[in-house]
Amino acid sequence: MTFGDKLIELRKSRGLSQEKVAEQLSVTRQTISNWETNQAMPTIDKAKDLSKLFRVSLDELLDNDVSSIMLDRMSNVEKLASMLIKIIKGFGVALIVLLIISILSIIFSYTSFRNANSKTVQPDKEAIVDVGGI
Incomplete structure (x- = not known):
């Protein structure tokens, strides 16, 4: 009943x-x-x-039937908790993506800076003057 x-x-x-x-x-x-x-x-x-x-x-x-009443009341709390967990997970994923992008941009910037500074200046062949038998 x-x-x-x-x-x-x-x-x-x-x-x-x-x-x-x-x-x-x-x-x-x-x-x-x-x-x-x-x-x-x-x-x-x-x-x-x-x-x-x-x-x-x-x-x-x-x-x-006390358990069914309590389950009805708990289901609302569970729905709210589930929604909050989804929001927190979403923020977590976004934070990880931003962290990865930041790390990659730092690596790229460092690599570009290093390559720009490691180029050695080659003397111009025409600028070399042959001084003769010294």
């Missing part, structure tokens, strides 16, 4: 309308409807309020 089915059963067995339950929990009637149709789950606080209202244990109310 789903949480919604259990909620409907408890509400009807007590002769309460969705509006009356919503009023006692300080939520909207639409919220109760969403819970009953399993489109949403109550927060832990509201689940505790429901258990008090219907005088059943939280375990009985949720029909041992």
Whole structure:
């Protein structure tokens, strides 16, 4: 039995309308409807309020479904963490690419400088004067 089915059963067995339950929990009637149709789950606080209202244990109310509520809540946190990890990985990859480009440009600059300075000046053959038999 789903949480919604259990909620409907408890509400009807007590002769309460969705509006009356919503009023006692300080939520909207639409919220109760969403819970009953399993489109949403109550927060832990509201689940505790429901258990008090219907005088059943939280375990009985949720029909041992606490894990699914916690998983619904955790899935949002996991989505955010996953998104942050992707952003951090993206920055990491960009940083590595920039580092490689920087290293290559330093190597290229050093090689160009070294080649420019290592060229020896060759004397012009025509500038050499034959001084004769010295």
